[in-house]
Amino acid sequence: MTSTAPVNFLDPAVLGRIGDLALLARTVVEGFMHGLHRSPRKGFSTDFAQHRQYQPGDDLRFIDWKAFARTDKFYLKEYEADTNSAVVFALDASGSMDFKTGPVTKFDYGRFLIACLAWLSQHQGDRVGLMTFTDGIAEVIPPSSRHLQLMLHTLGRARATGVGQLDSSLKSIAHLTPRAGIIVLVTDCYEDPNVIGQAVDVFRARKHDVILFHLIDPAERELPGRAASTFEDAESGVRIPLRPEDLRTKYRTLMETHRRTLAERMTAAGADYVDVDTSRPLDHALYTYLDLRLARGRVR
C-alpha cells in the first residue's frame, strides 16, 4: 500500500483522538517511508554477503545447514540487503512532560513520534526497542524485529509522572545499550546542556548514532499570563509567586539560550538535535528526522 497519509492525520489534535498507536503509526508512516531509503548495514537478503557464527536469539531459519554438516558448527548466512540496525527509543516520562497548552501534552506528542518512527524503522528492517525513564529507567524493551507491537503496547500504558533526572537516566541507557545502534532521545531537556552533552558523548563513544528530539510546548517559549500568578513546578511542587509579564523577556532569553546551547553541544558531540514544537504537525518532526539521516549518508 503506497497511499499518502492525509495531512489531517499529522495534526497533533487529530492524532490525539486516535487511541490505537499501531494504527496511528501505520497511518502516518505508510505515506512517508515506503522505498525512501535502504540500510547500509548487512541484513537478510537474496544477495549473499558472508557467514556469521550463530548467536542466541538468531532466527534458526537462516542457519546454513550445509556449513553445519561440514564444520559441525552453526553458521548463519548474511546477505547484502537492508540492514537490521537496532534503534532504541528513549522517552522522557517525567512529570514535566505532562503539560500542554495545545491539544496534546508533550508526553503524548513524544509517544506519537516514537510510534511513527518505530513503525518506520520496523518497515525499514531495523530492530526497534524502547526505554522510558524518569529519574532512572522505568521500562525496557530490547531492540528486536518482533518487538514493535510490544513496544507500542508499552507506550500506550506509559504515564508521565515523577521527578526526572536526565543525567542519570541517560547514563543508564548507555549502560543498557552496549552494541552500536541508533539512540533516539525524546525529552524536554530540562537539564544543563553540558550535562546532556556529556551523556551523549558516552553514546557516541560507543558508536551510537544519537538523535535528540527536544519537545517544547508553545507556553514554554512564551511564559503565559499577565496577572500575578503562582507558578508551581510540575515535578518538584516548588511554587514561585510572580508576575509573568514582568519576567517574560528575560525568560524568553534564557529559554532561547538554553535551546541554542543545547543544539551547539549536540553538534559538537556529533549528535542530531531536533527542536520540536508540540503545536506543529507531526510530519515536521519526521521530515527532519529523515533529512538528518540522509545528510549523514546512512541511507543509500
Place this chain on the structure above:
Amino acid sequence: MSFGLLFPAFLAALAALAVPIWLHLRHSDKDKPFRFPSLMFLEKLPIRTASRRRLVDIPLLLLRLAALTLLVLAFGRPYYSRDVEAAMAHRPRAIVVLLDRSGSMGHTDVWAAAQDSARAKLAGIQQTDRVALVLFDEEAEIAQSFTSDLGLVRAAIAAAKPGDRGTRYAAALRAARQLLSAAPDATHEVYVVTDVQRSGVSGLAGLDLPTGMTIAAVPVSPKRRANSAIAAVDVRRIAGQRVTVAVQARVVTRELPGTRRVRATLALNGRPSGSRDVTLPASGDFTIAFDAVPLPSGRVSGTISLEKDALAFDDVFRFTLPDEDELRVLLVVPDDASGDETVYFERALAIGKAPTVRIERRRPGTLDARSLRDAALVVYWDARPTGAAVETWVRGGGGLVVAAGSRMAARPAVSPLVPATITGMTDRLSDRGGTFGEFSREHPLFTPFRDANSSLGLARFLRYPRLEPGAGADVIARFDDGQPAVVERREGAGRIVMIGAPLHAGAGDLPLQPTYLPLLRRLVLHTSGHESAPLWRLTGESWNPQAIAREPVVSTPSGEIVRPLADSAGTAVALKEAGVYSLYDGRVTGDPAAIVAVNPPPGESDLTPVDPRELLLGVRLSDQAVDADHARAAPRELEGNQGLWRAVLAIVVLVLLVETLLATRGWRGIAGHTTVAPSERSAP
C-alpha cells in the same frame, strides 16, 4: 432636572466595593497555582514580590466596580424629577377654583372680593390649560366643569351668590378630587377662595387627596369682623284663660366697636307680634325677652329679626312652637288601693315640664272612647286593662302602661292588652331584695341611664310578680334573678309596656331613688309616643317625617315640593335651606301635619379666620404638600420617573457581559486555559 433615590440607605452597600479591590490586590494568591513543566529558568530570575501587591487588570476592576455600583443604585430606586419651570413648560394645567358661598361670605366686605379673587386666578391661563368652578357651602356644586373658555367661568362666577348655609371644605375638596381625576395628564391646581372659617374644617380629617394636587387657599376675610347674631330661642307657653307664649332670644355679639342699639322684632306665622329696642354689648351674650303674646291656632312658626348688619344671614332666626305642651295621663287605680300607694308616682310625673304631665285618676272599667280621646297615656295601676274602647284606642296609637303587682298576681286572667302573664309573686325579703339586672341600653326607656347604668341597680325590690312574656313581647329589662322586669309589645299603632318592678314604696325603694323620676318620665314619653320636637334645626341636618305622615310630602322654604323616598334608614329629608319646611300627608293642601324651622349653623356667624395651613392639617397628603409654589408631577409621571432602576439593571447585565467576555478572552483567558493535563487524559 434633578435626581434622587427613594431608598438612599442602600448606598451603604457601596462598602462592598472594597471586595473586588481586595480580590484584585490578592487575586493570584487565591488562584489555583499554575503548574509549569519546570521552574528551572524562572528560579534564575530575580522576582519582586512587592510588584504583585499592586492592583492588577485595572480595566477589569473598573468594570466590576461599575457593575457593583450600578447594582447598588438600582436597589436604591433612583428617580428623577423635572424642575418647576420644566414641568410647567411641558404640562397643561387643570385648575379648579373652589368658591365659598356659605352664609358668612354674604358679608358686605367679602363677596365682591371673593369674586375678584376667583377671577384673578384665571389670569395667565394658557390655551392648553383648563379651568373648572365649584361653588360650595355645606355641599359642593360644580358650576362649571373643565373648560378652556374663560368666559364661561367668569359668567359662572358672576352668577354665583352667597347663601345662608354653613361651610364644609371637605365637600369642596372631594368635588375637586373628582374633577381632577378626569385630567390625569395635567398639573393639578386647586384654589379655595374662602373666608377661612374654623367651622368648615369639620370632615377634613382623614380626607384622602391624590398626590400631586396643589392646594392653595385664597383668604378673603372681612377687615371688620364685628357681627351680632341670634344664636338661640326659648319659647314658653303660659296657661291661662287664653294660652299665650313668651319668647326669648339669645343674641351673640363679636368684636363690635361698642354697644349697639338695635330693634328686635318677633313675628308669629308671619305676623308681627312684638318688638324690643335693646342695647347689645360689644362682645358677649344678650337675651331679649319679648312680651307674651296670644298663641295662634294651628301650626305656629315664628321669626325673630334684628336690624341688619354687615352680615345679614344670621340676623333672622326661625323657630316653631310645639304642638302641645301637656300630656294627659289617665291613671286607673283599683278601688282597694289607697291614695298613698300612687302618691310617689303622681308627684314624680307632676314635676316634669315641656311637656307637663296632667294625671287624671280613673276607676277600672270607666274608660270609654270619649274619655280616651285626648289622653296621651293610660296607666293601669295593678289592674288588668279591659274594655274594647281601650283596646281600640291603643291600636289606634295610644300608649298603655300596666304596673303589675300583687293584685294582678292574685287574680290571674287572660287579657289581650297584657303582654305577659303573671305566674305568681317572687319574695326577695330573705336576701334583702332584688335589683335590676341587665337592661337594654339602647331602648328609649333607659336613655338617661346609658352612661350611669349602675344607678339603676341601687333600687331594691322586696316582692314583685313573676312575668312570663307572651307572643310578640320583648323583655327590655330583667331583675338580677333573671326574671323579666319590663316587657314591651307593639299593639297596632300603639305601644304597651308592662312593668313588674314595684313603682310604689310598699314593695321596694325605687320611688326613693334618684332614678325614679327620669325612669317614670321616659316611661310616659316613650309609651305615649311623645317625642319632644326641637324648636329649630340646622341646615345640613336631615328630618325623618315618616312617624308623622304615611305619605310625606314636604314643601321647602323656596317653595319646592319634595316627596322623600324611603330607604333602609327610613325616610329622610335633607334640610338644605334656611327657612320653614312644611310636611303634608299625601297632598299639599290644608294645614301642614308638621313644620320644621331651619337656621344656619351658629358657627357660621364667627368670622374669626384661621391660618389656611391649619385647615388641611388632617388631610392625608403625600410629600406633594400643600404649596402653591411647587408644581408637582402627576402620579403616572412620578411612577415613570421612578422606573430608572430597570434601565440601571439592564446596564448592570451589559457590564457583566462585557466583563465576562473580557475575562475569558485574549491574554486573560490563557492562564485559565493553560492547565496541566490530568494523567488519565494522557492515555491515547
